[in-house]
Every structure is written in C-alpha cells, then in structure tokens.
Amino acid sequence: MTDLEFQSFHNQVVTNVQPIRDDDGGTTYEFQHSGDIDRVKLLDSENGTNSTPQGNKNLWSFEYYQQFFDVDTDQVMGRLLNSMVPRLKTNFIAQHIHPIPDLYGPFWICVTLIFTTGICGNLAKYIETAGSTINGHFESDFHLVxxxxxxxxxxxxxxPFGLYSLLWYRKSEVQYTYLEILSAYGYSLTVFVPVSILWVIQLESVRWAxxxxAVCMSGFVLAFxxxxxxxxxxxxxxxxTIVGILGLHAILAIGFKEFFFDAALQSNKFGADNADFSSGALDKALTDPAPNAALTLNDSQSKNAKGAEPKAASNKADDKESSKATANGAPVATADGGGQKDAAKV
Amino acid sequence: LEKEIAAKDQRAHEQQKFYPDLSGEIAGAVSKRSEPNLDRDFDTLDEPVWVTVKRDLNTVGAKFGLVLFPTQGNQSLLRNWDLWGPLFICVFISLLLHSSEGKMGPHFTEVFTLTFFGACIVTLNIKLLGGTISFFQSLCVLGYCLLPPGAAAVLCKVLTFASEQSSLLFVIRLLVTSVGFVWATYASMAFLAGAQPPRRKALAIYPIFLFYFVISWMIISHSH
Known part of the structure; x- marks a missing residue:
C-alpha cells in the first residue's frame, strides 16, 4: 500500500514540481513540497469543475466561441427547414433553437444571402441591358455586395436587440436570450436565399408574389x-410587437427588391445619379412606416429611422421620385394591414 | 528556412515532451534537454542569399504543383505550411481584377480583403466546428488552392484583349472560370476534408464552396 502511494507521488513530482526539485535535491523535503502543491492543485481543480460546466468561459477564449458552433449537419438542416414552415402552436425558438442557439446558421445564411443578392441583382441588370442594347457594354456593380x-x-x-430589450423591459413571461433571438432571426432569412435567386425573373407580378x-412563411414563424x-x-x-416583426420583415424584402433589383431599371433611364436616387427611395420606403414600428420597438430602431430621415429629406424630391415613393408606401401599408388582420386572427 | 528551423525545433521539443512518458524518470529528460544538439544540418548562415531565395521559391513552386494534381494521400502541404504562395496569388488576383476610379468594379483593396479575410473566416469556421487542423495550415491550403481561379483570371483577361466582346467569348470565359472553380474546390477538399468529424463535414465544406464561388463570380464579371 505504501509502495503504491510512493509511486503516484513520484509521478506527480516528475510532471509538476520540476524547478523546485532542482534546487532541493533531497527526497523527504521534496515529499512535503509536492504534498502542499498537490493540495493546492486539488482545490484549483475543484473550483475549475464548479465553473466550467455552467458555460462560464472567458469571453476572450476560443472555447467561448466554439460553443456557438456546436452543431451537426442534420441539426442545421432541421432548423433551416423549420424556419420556413409556419405551423400553429409551434414555437420555433423553444422547440428548435432553445437548448443551444448556434451562430453557424445565421452567419452563413447572411453571407449566402449577401452574395446571392449581389450576384442575382447584377444578373437581373444584365438581362435588362441585353434586352434593350442601349450601350451594349455591360458592367457589373460590385458595390451591391x-x-x-x-x-x-x-x-x-x-x-433582435430591440426585441430583447422590449421583452426585458416589459418583464414578459418568456425571456429569450439575445442569442436565441439572433439565431431565430438569422434562420428566418433562409427563405430569402431562393427568393433572391428567383427575383431575377423580370416580371413585376412574380416578384411581388x-x-x-416569403414574408408570410418566415414572418409567421417569427410571430408564432x-x-x-x-x-x-x-x-x-x-x-x-407582432405587427412590428411582420412589418420589418416585409420592409426588408421590399427594400431588397426596390434597391437591388428594380434600381437597375432606373439606372438605364436616369444615368449617373441613379445611386443617390435609389438610395433616397429606399430611405423613404424605410421611413414611411416608421411611426408604426417606432410605436412598439425600442429606441434603437426609431433612432435608426431618424438617422435615415435627414438623408431622405436632403435628396431633391422631383416628381418621379415622389411618385415612386408613394408607390412604395402603398404596398407596405397593405402588407402591414394583412399582417395585422392575421395577427388578430391568432 | 526559418520555418524549417522552427519545424526542427518543434519536432525536437515534442520528442523531449514525450520522454518523461516513455521513460518515467526525470533524470533522463533533464539531461536530454540540457544537451546541445550539434549535428543540425540547417546551419546556412554562410550561404549566398540567392541560394536561400531559390530554395524557398522551389518549395512554393512544389506546393503549387501539389495543388494542381491533388491526391488524398499527399499531405505534405499540410505539414509545412507557408503564407508566401497565398500572398502572391492574392495580390496577383487583386491586381488583375482591379478596376480604375469611376468604374463600377471592385478596387484592389476590396478584392484583396475579400480573398484574404474570406480565407481567414472560412478557416475560423473550420476551427470553430472542431476541426483538427491548425489555423495557418488551413489558411495555407485555401490560399494555394486559389491557383486554378487565378489561372482562369489570366485566361479571361487574355481572351478579352485578344478579341471583341461577343456571346461566344462569354461562354468560353464562363467555361474557363467554372473549371477553375471546380478544380479549386476539389483540391481544397482533398486536403481539408479529413480534418472534420464526419457529422460536420458538410458544414465545413459549404463555406469553402461559397468562398471559391464568390471569387469565381468576381473573376467572370470583372476580368475585362
């Protein structure tokens, strides 16, 4: 028995207390030292095991971020599919996101959407210029990306930050964490990836349909x-809140269509100042329903909208632009109205 | 050369680290560590600079060759990584695709940022998913695998200079670029796919695919 103990001690000395050992030399002395160090180490490891399982990892460590990418392929596929199919009495966050919200899906969905919008926006423009053959020479616009x-x-x-602070401020029954909301919002953009590819089709009615x-599919998953x-x-x-969620989702989709796909139409007619023009139109489209959104959502959004307002105001509002803006405003209003009705049904 | 030294040092260090486990005795380890290693063969302080540069260029060239003919078993690209090749190819592609002021194409910095930091993000994704590969090894592989798209960019540029803009030319450019894209994706997968747990292979591969797809798109739309 004593032999066994001695053996284990010897191993400890070899791995842990080398520098001390070099100075001391004697074996009995060494035993005392290593015993103390062992006890300290034991305490340390106890503290360590207390803190690590609760996810109290250092914000600057790699492991902290690794826990947000702890997903498997079929898990991600399930989340992607469920983010597009709204079902009554199904809570996407509680049933699919909840145990471990991941950032893999949201991040790569966003990146994919950025590039499909950039690429397909250019493609739509290319098809238009090829049809009209005004200048024959097509140049793709990298800055869409x-x-x-x-x-x-x-x-x-x-x-998600706005929604999180709203839930926190109103002390609501179900408190989602910020990451859960962020994850849900990221996955809710999935449906726009195929939609942005289909937006290449040059038919106004198809685009609106x-x-x-798309907004109904992913918007209602969020709303539920x-x-x-x-x-x-x-x-x-x-x-x-529900109307705000649906409304912002609709604004995103409509803004995309106007800015990245329909802006090409304008650029043929108006030439050089098309960039200012279309961004002005986008800002208008964003600010028009702002009172509706600002009613429910917190300061950050309304601040956003305010930031956009002077830009829109400084733009010279000629007849074409104002007519375009009102054309934007009408569908937004109807979409909101539809959302309100549906929300009322729920 | 520095890398070689570092690799040698690391190997020696690892051997030393394993010694206590093997022998289970402290005396052996200590004596091994203090003993200077005299018969190292990288004492190249007195050789001409040109010889050093040539050797490094040869290493870079050999790695480009590996990318062109990727084989699953040949993993030497992973073991001794360097970032010279990726740097060359990134700068080269950025210069080719750079469009001057007033045009709608990307600037040098935009292309360079997208290729270099894109590779960094893809690598970070591999690491975060729990890949068993070091950060720079993966960065090295992704950078070297940009060679086929780079070659496609050169071909597209030459073709546009050689003839008028026509739909036939566009089809040829499309073909060249897609060959480069498939080649790059296949080569990088041959090197990187083994580093992932099988349940997450698709999650690691998708960003690589997206990375080369975006670069190929830039090449086809801006190389004229």
Whole structure:
C-alpha cells in the first residue's frame, strides 16, 4: 500500500514540481513540497469543475466561441427547414433553437444571402441591358455586395436587440436570450436565399408574389415564436410587437427588391445619379412606416429611422421620385394591414 | 528556412515532451534537454542569399504543383505550411481584377480583403466546428488552392484583349472560370476534408464552396 502511494507521488513530482526539485535535491523535503502543491492543485481543480460546466468561459477564449458552433449537419438542416414552415402552436425558438442557439446558421445564411443578392441583382441588370442594347457594354456593380452586407447584418443584429430589450423591459413571461433571438432571426432569412435567386425573373407580378409568400412563411414563424412571450402584456403592445416583426420583415424584402433589383431599371433611364436616387427611395420606403414600428420597438430602431430621415429629406424630391415613393408606401401599408388582420386572427 | 528551423525545433521539443512518458524518470529528460544538439544540418548562415531565395521559391513552386494534381494521400502541404504562395496569388488576383476610379468594379483593396479575410473566416469556421487542423495550415491550403481561379483570371483577361466582346467569348470565359472553380474546390477538399468529424463535414465544406464561388463570380464579371 505504501509502495503504491510512493509511486503516484513520484509521478506527480516528475510532471509538476520540476524547478523546485532542482534546487532541493533531497527526497523527504521534496515529499512535503509536492504534498502542499498537490493540495493546492486539488482545490484549483475543484473550483475549475464548479465553473466550467455552467458555460462560464472567458469571453476572450476560443472555447467561448466554439460553443456557438456546436452543431451537426442534420441539426442545421432541421432548423433551416423549420424556419420556413409556419405551423400553429409551434414555437420555433423553444422547440428548435432553445437548448443551444448556434451562430453557424445565421452567419452563413447572411453571407449566402449577401452574395446571392449581389450576384442575382447584377444578373437581373444584365438581362435588362441585353434586352434593350442601349450601350451594349455591360458592367457589373460590385458595390451591391457591400450595400447588401450592411443592410443584412444590421437587420440581423439590431432588430433582435430591440426585441430583447422590449421583452426585458416589459418583464414578459418568456425571456429569450439575445442569442436565441439572433439565431431565430438569422434562420428566418433562409427563405430569402431562393427568393433572391428567383427575383431575377423580370416580371413585376412574380416578384411581388414571391415577397408575399416569403414574408408570410418566415414572418409567421417569427410571430408564432414571439406570441407566447408578449401574450400576457397589454393588447396594444402585444399586437404592436407582432405587427412590428411582420412589418420589418416585409420592409426588408421590399427594400431588397426596390434597391437591388428594380434600381437597375432606373439606372438605364436616369444615368449617373441613379445611386443617390435609389438610395433616397429606399430611405423613404424605410421611413414611411416608421411611426408604426417606432410605436412598439425600442429606441434603437426609431433612432435608426431618424438617422435615415435627414438623408431622405436632403435628396431633391422631383416628381418621379415622389411618385415612386408613394408607390412604395402603398404596398407596405397593405402588407402591414394583412399582417395585422392575421395577427388578430391568432 | 526559418520555418524549417522552427519545424526542427518543434519536432525536437515534442520528442523531449514525450520522454518523461516513455521513460518515467526525470533524470533522463533533464539531461536530454540540457544537451546541445550539434549535428543540425540547417546551419546556412554562410550561404549566398540567392541560394536561400531559390530554395524557398522551389518549395512554393512544389506546393503549387501539389495543388494542381491533388491526391488524398499527399499531405505534405499540410505539414509545412507557408503564407508566401497565398500572398502572391492574392495580390496577383487583386491586381488583375482591379478596376480604375469611376468604374463600377471592385478596387484592389476590396478584392484583396475579400480573398484574404474570406480565407481567414472560412478557416475560423473550420476551427470553430472542431476541426483538427491548425489555423495557418488551413489558411495555407485555401490560399494555394486559389491557383486554378487565378489561372482562369489570366485566361479571361487574355481572351478579352485578344478579341471583341461577343456571346461566344462569354461562354468560353464562363467555361474557363467554372473549371477553375471546380478544380479549386476539389483540391481544397482533398486536403481539408479529413480534418472534420464526419457529422460536420458538410458544414465545413459549404463555406469553402461559397468562398471559391464568390471569387469565381468576381473573376467572370470583372476580368475585362
């Protein structure tokens, strides 16, 4: 028995207390030292095991971020599919995201969407120029990609932050974490990847139909997951939140169509100042329903909308632009109205 | 050369690390560590600079050759990584695709950022998913595998200079670029696919596919 103990001690000395051993030399002395160090190590490891399983990892360590990418292929596929199919009494966040919200899906969905929008927006433009053959020489616009990137990433990070602070501020029954909401929003963009490819088709009616279908599919998945959280609140806030979620989703889709796919139409007619023009139109489209959104969502969004307002105002509003803006405003209003009705049904 | 030294050092270090486990006795390990290793063969301080440069260029060239004819078993590209090849090819593609002020194409910095940091993000994704490969090894593989798209970019540029813009030319460019894209994706998978647990292989492969797809798209739309 004593032999066995001695053996294990010897191993400990070899691995742990080398520098001390070099100085001391004597074996009995060494035993005392290593005993103390062992006890300290034991305490340390106890503390360690207490903290690690609860996910209390250092914010700057690699493992901290690794836990958000801890998903398998079939898990991601399941989340992708379920983010597109709304079912009554199904809570996407609680049933599919909840145990471990991942960032793999949202990040790569956003990146994919950025590039499909950039590529297909250019493709749509190419088909148009090839049809008209005004200048024959087609030049693809790389800056659609950077525009799409800022639009998508700000939508996916800011809107969940607004919703999270709303839930926290109203002390709602179901408290989702920020990452869960972010994950849900990221996955809700899945449906726009095939839609952005189909937007290449040069038919206004097809594009609008796609928007309605896509927004209904993913928008209601989001609405059904947030309904349990806001149900207990005042009627105005509960319905306002749901309408806000659907409305912002619709604005994103319509903004995409106007800015990345229809802007090409304008650029043929107006030439050089098309970039200012279309961005102005987009800002208008964003600010028009802003009162509706600002009613329910927190400061960050309304601040956003305010930031956009002066830009739109500074743009010279000639007849064409104002008519285009009102054309934008009408579908937004109808989409919101539809959302409200459906939300009321729920 | 520095890399060689570092690799040698690391190997020696690893051997030393394993010694206590093998012998189970401290005396052996200590004596091994203090003993200077005199018969190292990388004492190249007195050789001409040109010889050193030529040797490094040869290593880079050999790696490009590996990318062109990828085989599953040949993993030497993974073992001794360097970032010279990726740097060359990134700068080269960015210069080719750079469009001057006032045009709608990307600038040098945009292409360079997209290729280099794109590779970084894809690598980070592999690491975060739990891949058993070091950061720079993966970066090295992704960079070297940009060679086929780079060659496609050169061909497209030459073709546009040689003849008028026509739909036949566009079809040829499309073919060349897609061959480059498939080649790059296949080569990088041959090197990287083994580093993932099988349940997550698709998750690691998709970003690689997307990375080369985007670069090929830039090449086909801006190489004129």
């Amino acid at each position: 950077t525009g799409a990137a800022s639009a998508i990433f700000s939508y996916v990070t800011l809107v 796609l928007i309605v279908v 997951s947030f309904w349990p959280a806001v149900r207990g609140d005042k009627k105005l806030i509960a319905f306002g």
